[in-house]
């Protein structure tokens with residue numbers, strides 16, 4: 107199979123073209139995922155661009171994004187495939203007297219009665235696909251097992267139909283907020299990427315690309331203040347999405363350069379806890 | 394190259410990282426796709442395949458620096474074949490070093506006076522000139538560290554000698570002065586803070602360059618394996634509470650937040666889905682309507698056990714203080730998992746500190762108040778478990794009920810006072826559970842003045858909690 111990317115730098119550039127600012131680590135791991143045909147497990151604090159990475163990669167290579175949003179209680183029938191019970195029951199009832207059971211059996215386990223869910227859809231798709239398995243830490247450990255086959259063999263076994271193998275190896279992203287330890291088996295199959303809060307320069311670039319009307323100088327100041335605030339011992343440090351929200355707010359208010367007073371008054375956009383706001387306000391204030 | 398890589402992986406395992414065979418092979422595949430001279434990409438390729446837990450990244454980086462510090466663009470090492478070994482690298486480094494003396498940005502640096510050198514450094518820091526900072530770091534180490542081959546001295550000593558000669562604190566002041574001059578007046582407090590952050594950041598980067606240079610030279614002198622061994626540190630989850638340095642304690646605190654989030658989610662999940670209950674007949678029938686009366690989807694009842702009520706009683710004297718503080722932080726960070734948390738601290742007197750935590754969302758602040766305000770000294774400020782327990786029983790004993798889980802924290806080193814172990818026995822009769830957490834290694838228990846065994850017989854269990862790993866395991870069992 108052809109490689110999707112020429113070099114690490116080309117990944118970085120390509121992502122920049124679709125407004126995603128990657129660092130060397132991010133671009134490097136995406137590059138490798140393609141070369142090695144391995145999924146990427148992306149982990150890190152909330153709102154640092156994990157989900158966006160998968161979306162942006164899809165956009166960059168012109169692939170369809172298929173997303174499996176994980177939640178507690180997710181099972182095979184929602185992740186992989188499901189037999190359409192209702193249709194099957196109707197079919198059985200309709201033919202109660204005529205057909206032999208074996209005919210019915212063959213019939214109701216045909217692909218006509220199969221409901222395709224995201225994972226199966228991803229590997230049977232004819233067009234290029236990026237598969238995003240979002241917030242995988244929310245499913246129970248036992249449910250992880252469902253993913254293992256697809257992550258290492260890119261295939262799905264359906265007892266009644268046999269094994270369905272991918273026509274093309276999709277790029278796969280799994281994201282995790284690390285609310286529980288993922289199984290060794292899962293981690294072994296993936297490349298690991300920790301996405302942390304960005305360095306100041308990158309955060310400034312993100313603000314510049316994401317916030318219309320922001321000046322270079324304001325973006326610079328925002329990135330510096332956010333860096334400063336992240337150094338304080340807080341309950342919850344500001345995320346990239348909060349930085350973006352804050353920048354939007356400041357632009358809306360028509361602020362060109364931020365002074366301590368204005369910073370204090372808008373801190374609630376950046377920070378979520380009252381005690382954090384109070385602490386940060388104290389650190390930044392003039393007196 | 395392969396030799397180097399396998400040495401590297403052996404050292405990672407020695408440092409405690411769980412590297413499997415598959416991952417080892419993946420790493421080899423990965424680097425075959427990376428141009429060797431791209432040191433950063435090389436590092437991320439190894440990281441992505443070998444390190445699957447972010448808490449282990451620092452250990453990984455240290456080992457990486459040691460094993461691959463002699464590679465990189467600055468030495469333009471481009472051996473493409475599989476033969477490269479540490480010896481080759483060493484030689485290449487020495488050659489590069491010799492070439493480096495007389496070329497490029499570092500040209501003529503040897504002949505500078507110390508004042509000139511400091512001026513150049515100040516300029517480099519003002520402009521954030523990375524390349525120049527690196528060259529200066531080398532020059533500084535060469536001049537000031539006084540490194541001699543074969544001398545059995547640690548890297549920190551050389552670092553200290555180099556930095557002492559550079560006076561970086563004074564440098565920060567000078568940089569701030571220069572900034573003020575540039576704007577022609579005073580800076581607001583906010584501007585000053587931001588400016589300081591920036592310079593501190595650059596100075597920190599410069600220090601790292603100095604450290605890297607020292608490490609490179611030490612590796613060249615002693616070999617990677619020996620170096621890695623001296624630098625080996627326990628993983629954060631294995632750091633002993635009782636012997637943690639300030640730095641390690643800081644790191645532990647950092648790992649607290651992700652850990653508590655993880656614990657809280659896990660505990661909530663466990664309570665919800667602890668066990669599958671009996672078949673819920675009504676629900677099953679209701680759902681079967683969708684399938685023409687076939688009970689295609691059996692439904693179960695989930696029992697919802699009540700949240701326990703937690704009472705923490707912690708010795709906060711000397712050597713066990715760090716453990717007590719840390720455990721309290723952890724407990725309060727997941728206090729949502731308990732219907733109620735009350736906490737008491739003691740040395741030879743005992744004081745309730747529950748209010749400190751109620752008054753603020755900020756756990757660190759509450760801990761600070763414990764250190765400064767709690768009334769825990771009765772006679773001489775040496776642990777007296779017996780007296781503390783007795784007072785506790787008199788004042789609060791009647792409030793213990795069958796929903797209470799009681800946690801006792803400490804090394805049970807009672808300075809040969811009376812144990813008053815009967816209090817623990819009484820508590821256990823009234824409470825749901827009583828556990829004792831001891832930060833000392835099991836082999837020290839009941840030696841000297843430790844009487845943990847005497848107390849322990851009246852509890853549901855004494856647990857060794859020397860490090861985060863053990864504490865986490867216990868807490869998970871608790872809720």
Ligand SMILES: Nc1ncnc2c1ncn2[C@@H]1O[C@H](COP(=O)(O)OP(=O)(O)OP(=O)(O)O)[C@@H](O)[C@H]1O
Pocket residue numbers: 125126127128151152153154155156157158159281283312316346347350
């Ligand atoms: N490197 C980046 N370049 C451009 N935009 C970014 C970058 N990082 C984050 N963002 C923006 O920040 C916001 C949050 O990103 P996203 O939702 O992907 O975070 P997340 O890590 O998935 O968070 P969560 O853990 O809460 O799911 C998005 O609006 C995204 O566009």
Ligand SMILES: [Mg+2]
Pocket residue numbers: 156157158240281
């Ligand atoms: Mg997300």
